[in-house]
Amino acid sequence: EVQLVESGGGLVQPGGSLRLSCAASGFTVSSNYMTWVRQGPGKGLEWVSVIYSSGSTYYADSVKGRFTISRDTSKKTVYLQMNSLRVEDMAVYYCARIGVSPDAFDIWGQGTMVTVSS
């Protein structure tokens, strides 16, 4: 079965760090574009970051310089390292596969909650 399972969310103080994981099954992460999307409490969807099959990475302006996306092909896992967290980063974080033309997000994980509070 093709699926994504996120983990690593939790409570962190402002300025802290957290690493999210997204474990894939049923497909190869390195052959696909993989992305992170977040949703603040009661808010809409916001694209966060992408890693292309080539390994190139891109970020939303709101997280550039603070977040890093990476992947471990052997573990079939994509990561989002989040540093210097702010209250406004508090959200449910979803990973997704960009797997259908034109670059639509066809497989989503269940999401993991990141709470930033002192």
Next chain:
Amino acid sequence: DIQMTQSPSSLSASVGDRITITCRASRSISNYLNWYQQKPGKAPKLLIHATSSLQSGVPSRFSGSGSGTDFTLTISSLQPEDFATYYCQQSYSTPPWTFGQGTKVEIK
């Protein structure tokens, strides 16, 4: 970045109704428009890609149309399981991918 604007922000409808949600892009995105459905506490689900292509397993009562800057999502006969929030997304000029603000479909 391309801005996406949906209307209405919310609507109330009854089972069996035909409803239409509109999405407008700040500049032309050809047919690079996708629609997602999200139910409370759940991850979004891809409904339609490339403006009008139904994702596998999505009922045929869902349809999409448009091109350039103006797009629509139509549900021909609303079912109880369709009450949810719907988002449009452009994938023409990426990154970044940008979403509309969402349209919440509620039971009348």
